[in-house]
Amino acid sequence: MREVNVKDLIPIVKKLCIDANYYMGEDVIQRIKELKEKEESSTARSVLDILLENYELAAEEQMPICQDTGVAVCFVEIGQDVHMIGGDFTEAMNEGVRQGYKDGYLRKSMVADPIIDRINTKDNTPAMIYTDIVPGDKIKITVAPKGGGSENMSEVKMMKAADGIEGVIDFVVDRVRRSGGNPCPPIVVGVGLGGNFEQSALLAKKSLLRSLTEKNPDPKWAKIEDEILEKVNNLGIGPQGLGGRTTALGVCILSKPCHIASMPVAVNVQCHAARHKSAVI
Amino acid sequence: MEIHLTTPLKTEDLEKLKIGDQVYITGTVYTGRDAAHKRLVELLERGEKLPFDAEGQIIYYVGPAPAPPGKPIGSAGPTTSYRMDPYAPALMDAGMKAMIGKGPRSQPVIDSMIKNKAVYLAAVGGAAVVVAKSIKESKVIAYEDLGPEAIREMKVENFPCVVANDVNGNDIYKAGVKKYQK
Numbered sequence: 001m002r003e004v005n006v007k008d009l010i011p012i013v014k015k016l017c018i019d020a021n022y023y024m025g026e027d028v029i030q031r032i033k034e035l036k037e038k039e040e041s042s043t044a045r046s047v048l049d050i051l052l053e054n055y056e057l058a059a060e061e062q063m064p065i066c067q068d069t070g071v072a073v074c075f076v077e078i079g080q081d082v083h084m085i086g087g088d089f090t091e092a093m094n095e096g097v098r099q100g101y102k103d104g105y106l107r108k109s110m111v112a113d114p115i116i117d118r119i120n121t122k123d124n125t126p127a128m129i130y131t132d133i134v135p136g137d138k139i140k141i142t143v144a145p146k147g148g149g150s151e152n153m154s155e156v157k158m159m160k161a162a163d164g165i166e167g168v169i170d171f172v173v174d175r176v177r178r179s180g181g182n183p184c185p186p187i188v189v190g191v192g193l194g195g196n197f198e199q200s201a202l203l204a205k206k207s208l209l210r211s212l213t214e215k216n217p218d219p220k221w222a223k224i225e226d227e228i229l230e231k232v233n234n235l236g237i238g239p240q241g242l243g244g245r246t247t248a249l250g251v252c253i254l255s256k257p258c259h260i261a262s263m264p265v266a267v268n269v270q271c272h273a274a275r276h277k278s279a280v281i
Numbered sequence: 282m283e284i285h286l287t288t289p290l291k292t293e294d295l296e297k298l299k300i301g302d303q304v305y306i307t308g309t310v311y312t313g314r315d316a317a318h319k320r321l322v323e324l325l326e327r328g329e330k331l332p333f334d335a336e337g338q339i340i341y342y343v344g345p346a347p348a349p350p351g352k353p354i355g356s357a358g359p360t361t362s363y364r365m366d367p368y369a370p371a372l373m374d375a376g377m378k379a380m381i382g383k384g385p386r387s388q389p390v391i392d393s394m395i396k397n398k399a400v401y402l403a404a405v406g407g408a409a410v411v412v413a414k415s416i417k418e419s420k421v422i423a424y425e426d427l428g429p430e431a432i433r434e435m436k437v438e439n440f441p442c443v444v445a446n447d448v449n450g451n452d453i454y455k456a457g458v459k460k461y462q463k
Contacts, residue, residue, distance in 0.1 A: 050411055
């Protein structure tokens with residue numbers, strides 16, 4: 001048994017919020033550079049150049065890559081031998097988010113009530129916190145700020161087994177086609193297959209945490225990811241939807257077992273600012 | 282083509298713009314997104330005055346990040362425009378001549394642009410530090426309670442954008458995709 005004071009999580013979460021928003025991951029930068037070489041449209045190439053310039057400027061100027069600094073999505077893997085002391089875990093996570101968004105000059109984008117009065121909570125809380133209990137005595141925290149523009153283009157569909165893998169691929173590609181220029185392409189397409197209604201959506205979100213320079217460890221899914229990526233990049237949407245070959249930087253699939261009657265498919269669309277940072281305590 | 286525009290915008294300058302033209306704006310832009318648009322259109326429906334004179338002006342769909350010390354504004358890229366589609370025609374009828382945002386517009390908005398000889402300009406979404414560099418001053422002029430969604434008056438110099446819809450109803454989102462789809 002290892003004791004961890006929840007107060008020690010606060011500065012870690014704060015730093016992860018700021019770092020994720022200021023410093024773009026090398027995987028995104030590398031993929032944009034690779035795809036720019038193959039881009040046929042000169043407008044598209046100049047948009048990709050602006051994105052690369054923006055990532056550099058954000059890091060240099062210590063400013064967020066995008067003004068939409070997102071919902072603070074937090075994935076926390078808690079070792080089963082950890083005993084948390086010193087207060088409320090959820091409140092400590094929210095305090096880290098509160099301090100990060102205030103001291104990092106990040107935008108506060110949460111409203112307390114979704115439809116009646118939509119009053120801003122003014123500190124970007126509450127965070128969206130997902131916990132997993134895992135073996136060991138460590139805590140791993142990942143903060144993945146998620147913007148609204150791409151989140152709005154996401155969808156869960158309860159498909160049927162008879163639709164087959166072709167049906168799944170068609171649904172994913174069509175979701176990207178219908179998103180057009182709205183989610184700030186080049187996007188990352190997160191796909192959750194199986195599980196049930198809510199688990200498919202969470203799988204789709206978690207799939208976005210994989211580095212874009214890593215292939216899916218399962219060759220079966222890696223092949224399907226390549227197939228979807230090719231189809232998506234043949235849609236012609238291009239960077240910002242202005243036309244071109246670079247619609248997506250990658251496709252990430254996560255799958256889980258499901259009920260004999262079901263075939264849930266979730267597509268979580270991620271803008272080019274595919275931000276996530278992790279720390280282990 | 283590269284074109285420099287200053288505000289307030291003149292109809293004859295807008296009539297020359299074609300989709301795909303690179304435009305640099307210098308002058309004043311007003312910011313507004315979902316919550317501010319709702320309030321502006323409610324004012325117009327009640328026959329009341331807007332908090333700024335819309336004639337010949339530009340509205341920029343943005344909710345900027347807070348200004349760090351020593352800077353006029355934080356990161357300030359465009360937000361997705363379709364959410365403002367239900368409100369945009371009323372603002373064009375009130376004199377607004379251009380909108381800056383990202384992503385395609387609905388047919389009623391495009392029709393209103395043709396009718397009002399207005400244009401829609403696309404800024405690069407997620408290039409929020411690059412855009413912020415062209416913003417020299419920013420002050421809240423209405424709806425401070427909305428936080429990032431408050432209406433700001435911004436002084437801009439060479440604000441970069443691309444003509445996405447011109448006064449003749451052409452649409453870069455349709456034309457661009459058509460050209461590159463396989």
